[in-house]
Amino acid sequence: MNVRLWSLSARENVNLYLFVGVLLVVGAVFGALLVHALTFAQQQELAEHLGLYMKSVHDAQTPNPAGTFSGSFLFYAKWLVLIWLLGISVIGLPLVLVLDFLKGVLIGFTVGLLIHEYAWQGVLVSLAAVAPQNALVVPALMIASVSAARFAYFVVRERLFRRKGRLLPPFLAHTASAALMLAMLCLASLYEAYVSPLLLERVAPHAAMAETSISTLLF
Numbered sequence: 001m002n003v004r005l006w007s008l009s010a011r012e013n014v015n016l017y018l019f020v021g022v023l024l025v026v027g028a029v030f031g032a033l034l035v036h037a038l039t040f041a042q043q044q045e046l047a048e049h050l051g052l053y054m055k056s057v058h059d060a061q062t063p064n065p066a067g068t069f070s071g072s073f074l075f076y077a078k079w080l081v082l083i084w085l086l087g088i089s090v091i092g093l094p095l096v097l098v099l100d101f102l103k104g105v106l107i108g109f110t111v112g113l114l115i116h117e118y119a120w121q122g123v124l125v126s127l128a129a130v131a132p133q134n135a136l137v138v139p140a141l142m143i144a145s146v147s148a149a150r151f152a153y154f155v156v157r158e159r160l161f162r163r164k165g166r167l168l169p170p171f172l173a174h175t176a177s178a179a180l181m182l183a184m185l186c187l188a189s190l191y192e193a194y195v196s197p198l199l200l201e202r203v204a205p206h207a208a209m210a211e212t213s214i215s216t217l218l219f
Helices: 014-037 040-058 065-089 093-118 120-129 133-162 166-215
Strands: none
Touching: 014 065, 014 093, 014 133, 040 133, 065 093, 065 133, 065 166, 093 133, 120 133, 120 166, 133 166
16 A cells, blocks of 8 residues: 555645644634623533632542543543544544544633633633643544544545455555554553542632632623
8 A cells, every 4th residue: 555645644635634623723712702602500410510610620639640530541442442433434434523623612611711811810721721732632633533534535435436455455555544643642641540630629719710710700
């Protein structure tokens, strides 16, 4: 199999990366706006849960890092495996794009909620607890999505229309790229479990003070 056929470099797949990136950005904007679309009761409930979590961080009552790592890695792994499977199915490729959009929504909603609740201190919390791991998670999911699109394109072009081309090499390439992205997600989970709580312990006191100062302005 020609190696260049399965190159996942940004230069050779700029349109795919741009399309996936736009989906993520649009999803993030939608997620941030969704915070303001919640009802009063929903906003109040989320604010209470967020306040309890920040208090537990401040009091050094965060969950066991090993448990946090396993839960986080399992969540990311399921997301990645789903993208891998949808790419193999070919007809499930549109759902890959939906997953990319939903990932953007989750990021946007999380950051929007933190800023909505803690004002500028929410930016500090986002930088400590959201941005670093997503600096690994987002590229990993983008590369996996592009790989899924490339595999689906190969199957449609070579197997359905031209009736030639071996399916095993692109399948192995798609699987290998997913395995590499899984390693990136493992690093992101390690950060989320062992590093992020330490940074949050420093940021949480500032966020807790912000909660009382802006509580009258919320909702």
